[in-house]
Amino acid sequence: MEVAETLRTALxxxxxxxxxxxLAFSLAEWGVFLKGVRRERI
Known part of the structure; x- marks a missing residue:
């Protein structure tokens, strides 16, 4: 998986x-996803 962040989106x-x-996600959506992934790793 590759992720590229622009000023408004994560691709x-x-x-x-x-x-x-x-797939394009807003940075807010991407941030929520990352928080969820980090929470699951604990």
Whole structure:
């Protein structure tokens, strides 16, 4: 998985299937996702 952050979005794509496009999330959505992932690791 690759993530590129712009000023307004986080773009996510599968590194094994780069030609299939990407998903775009607002930075707020991406932040909520990351908080959830971090919480699950504890």
């Amino acid at each position: 996510v794509r599968d590194t094994k299937n780069r030609n299939r496009g990407h």
